[in-house]
Amino acid sequence: MQNTIPAFGLGTFRLKDQVVIDSVSNGLDLGYRLIDTAQIYGNETEVGQAISESGVPRADLFITTKIWTENLAGDKLVASLKDSLVKLRTERVDLTLIHWPSPGGAVPVAEFMGALADAKAQGLTRLIGVSNFNIALLREAISAVGAGEIATNQIELHPYLQNRTLVEFARSQGVHTTSYMTLAYGQVLKDPVVQDIARELGATPAQVALAWAMQLGYAVIPSSTKRENLQGNLLSTQLRLRDDQMARIAALDNGGRLVNPAGLAPAWD
Template structure:
């Protein structure tokens, strides 16, 4: 049983059909063992098919999915997890996340987190966690579930949104941070500071960014449809940045949030 998330994971947001399948196969061939999907992505069936068609056993893959905000009412949550497992073609996921906290607390957090814990107790999720939870929401979640139950808080982190307050708050609770959108939808490729550091190492700005995330002790889940980028993203985890390079990247923070839908909570500063 895996309760440590392999790093990096492979993100599947916006991937579908043959592109999704080929990308997952390329990721598994490159050595990824962590695949991240969600009910909202609409591709759980495709993810499950790609895993089944690969040469890597299901037991070697850390599979994550997430419960969408309109499935948080406890009975609906449990039914939606059963639907996800059916689509994925598996009896369990390695990690089950609440994708977004209930907007305006329409469903009390105690209700849906208790249901999440019950799903885990039934063996349908090896680990549970949260996503897009603020500092105060993390505190509330820990008070409901107890210390050590929440494996991760999956949050947006990239050089332009470094999310340090929330990341440190999670670490204080012993909660692993998973950084989504680490490449800021490609914006890192055009940043002069990242390009300069990349030139020094003979790599790409994307690889520098992923190395930076790793050195902040975060798991990350980059996405790509090109086999060479999937491979180079994995290779980035062999890079080591100097303290001065880390300090230069720290200066790029400008609180530029990309994932900010209407259902989002009131973010921490």
């Protein structure tokens, strides 16, 4: 599989037990090939089961997981990833991310990025990256392993929080951006501007928001428990917005951050 991250995938945040099995099974059946999970989601075993039972060849899939903060220490990270691989029923994942920076800087960036690079050297993951990193942390990660080693920074990014300063810095370093929460917990679906554009294009508001992010060069990982929504979201890969439509969405940015957990979140740019 290529060294780039597919532009479109399936997220599994907040999905558990049979719900996540059904979502991943339906997604794979419909043609999704990137599946994004994390240690803290508590669903790696079920995701692994759904993938295993799908019959989709492993070589066709792109599996992402994320290392939780408790496992960032140099003597814990690799072992925790090996546990994830057992749950996911695979010998290696395609992408492993640091889920959040170490709270209070307890584990230095150089330590956990070094351990993550070691996991890659051992063949446990094909690519490595970060999530929820601000510019200062991204600089530290780059100085630890080199910008070319950081496949992506996965961040909250949607029409109300376009994170341009961080994205521009990442782009200047050659670091790709993955947008999570692209639909802003569904708020975007009710936005009059997005709804108008959807009518103009004969699309759904969800398709418009996802296509907007992909058109800017970001990867997206929307989740859904409904097969029809999974199918609808997938059609966003075929949608193209006009420049004036892109500009109208660009104007929606108001810094509306939805994910800012105390004790975890860095000082945002």
